[in-house]
Amino acid sequence: MIDCKPKTGTYFSLSIVVLILFSGLVYILIDFAQKQTYGFVFYLFSASLLTVVLLIILVKMMAGFRFISAGKESLQVRLPLRGLKKGYKLQEVLAWQEEVIVTNKREFKQMTIVFADQTSFSLSNHEHTNYDQLSSYLGKKIPRKKLK
Numbered sequence: 063m064i065d066c067k068p069k070t071g072t073y074f075s076l077s078i079v080v081l082i083l084f085s086g087l088v089y090i091l092i093d094f095a096q097k098q099t100y101g102f103v104f105y106l107f108s109a110s111l112l113t114v115v116l117l118i119i120l121v122k123m124m125a126g127f128r129f130i131s132a133g134k135e136s137l138q139v140r141l142p143l144r145g146l147k148k149g150y151k152l153q154e155v156l157a158w159q160e161e162v163i164v165t166n167k168r169e170f171k172q173m174t175i176v177f178a179d180q181t182s183f184s185l186s187n188h189e190h191t192n193y194d195q196l197s198s199y200l201g202k203k204i205p206r207k208k209l210k
Contacts, residue, residue, distance in 0.1 A: 063133035066190045087112040132199050154178040159209040
């Protein structure tokens with residue numbers, strides 16, 4: 063059984079960034095409420111910018127939080143934040159595609175799997191464990207459905 067789950071290191075570092083942004087937002091709001099060291103436009107712009115960046119990172123973290131298990135001619139997909147748990151047989155996979163991008167001598171791989179009920183899931187080697195094992199499993203079991 064191959065289990066692809068989010069890497070703890072990635073989510074730990076993103077959580078640190080979220081904490082830093084949140085503490086910066088709290089500092090800006092407290093400074094505005096008590097001291098007003100800077101002008102109103104600065105507080106308005108910085109609080110808006112910090113909030114937008116914070117929300118984008120949180121949404122990215124929540125959207126990427128998924129678990130995929132492969133084995134026994136099936137794929138199990140769990141999205142804990144949506145409360146979704148679905149099982150698919152390999153015959154229900156319409157297509158799967160792997161994109162490889164090389165930047166700064168590092169390889170970034172992303173796989174998209176499309177199922178018969180028109181749902182699709184994406185995984186990347188930097189955000190999920192056992193990515194290469196899942197890729198080779200799909201390459202062995204359903205090589206005809208791989209898009210090039």
